[in-house]
Amino acid sequence: MCLRCLGLVLLVWFPGVLHVQSAALPCDAPILNGGFCVPEQKTYPDGTTLTYTCDSGLKPAVEGWWATSTCHDGEWSHEPQCINETSCIPPTTPNVNPTPPSKRWYEDGSRINLICDSGYEINPAKAREAVCKNGVWSSVPVCEISHNSCVEPLMIPNAVLLHKYQEVFSHGTELQYQCNEDKQTHHIQCSSGTWVNGKKCSTDCDFDTTKYPKLIPNGVKVIKRGESLKQECVTKKLTPNEYSVVSCINGNLSLTKCCYSPTIHLGACTAPMDTQENEEGTAEAT
Numbered sequence: 297m298c299l300r301c302l303g304l305v306l307l308v309w310f311p312g313v314l315h316v317q318s319a320a321l322p323c324d325a326p327i328l329n330g331g332f333c334v335p336e337q338k339t340y341p342d343g344t345t346l347t348y349t350c351d352s353g354l355k356p357a358v359e360g361w362w363a364t365s366t367c368h369d370g371e372w373s374h375e376p377q378c379i380n381e382t383s384c385i386p387p388t389t390p391n392v393n394p395t396p397p398s399k400r401w402y403e404d405g406s407r408i409n410l411i412c413d414s415g416y417e418i419n420p421a422k423a424r425e426a427v428c429k430n431g432v433w434s435s436v437p438v439c440e441i442s443h444n445s446c447v448e449p450l451m452i453p454n455a456v457l458l459h460k461y462q463e464v465f466s467h468g469t470e471l472q473y474q475c476n477e478d479k480q481t482h483h484i485q486c487s488s489g490t491w492v493n494g495k496k497c498s499t500d501c502d503f504d505t506t507k508y509p510k511l512i513p514n515g516v517k518v519i520k521r522g523e524s525l526k527q528e529c530v531t532k533k534l535t536p537n538e539y540s541v542v543s544c545i546n547g548n549l550s551l552t553k554c555c556y557s558p559t560i561h562l563g564a565c566t567a568p569m570d571t572q573e574n575e576e577g578t579a580e581a582t
Contacts, residue, residue: 321370
């Protein structure tokens, strides 16, 4: 008696400490007209999987001539059912869906219209209608990726997409992603088969020396945030070597005009490079 009272007090004063967990419910035996199941019981404990098949001239309302169903907290994963063997279950062609939404099964002779998932399209030369004939669908169209859809975007360094995974995205789709370091969100957009408008999350800089005519090219370099390097400039013969100071500032490149080394050492080479100048227009910054 005292123990019961103590338990009641604990439930009243410490509701967050004690948790009451209800047991998962069993399932009643399914009503299967025209077939039989194994094991055959009146009730089935949660988690039980039964197998069933149908009499001659009938078939399960799922793929195959036998099927299984599992009890989950009082309900079957699908209700076992036998249908006429000339009937059809919904087509399972990838990226194809009946409209209006599909039923569990269709009688022989039924006609359904089909549409594609977002990002796919039916070949215009193919029919959009399928007919159930003696248990088989005729002329089920194939949905192909639309010419202006995008496949999954390439990995964005130091970022995560805020969208569930999928293989194809329709034209105009926008996906948000969050950068790891500054936690800011940006977006990319599918435009005519290409992802556009993306911003880098990395605060380092990719320096492609081939994009600057005034500089002697020697490939792509990575400059860490807040760091700088000297890149040799194209100069006339018999003149001292000149360099541009290339810096990485918050993920953006900053290039100075071409300067002689003494000017750089004095910290006086700060004027920005004019990328519109011709190659022979380099001058020392003062």
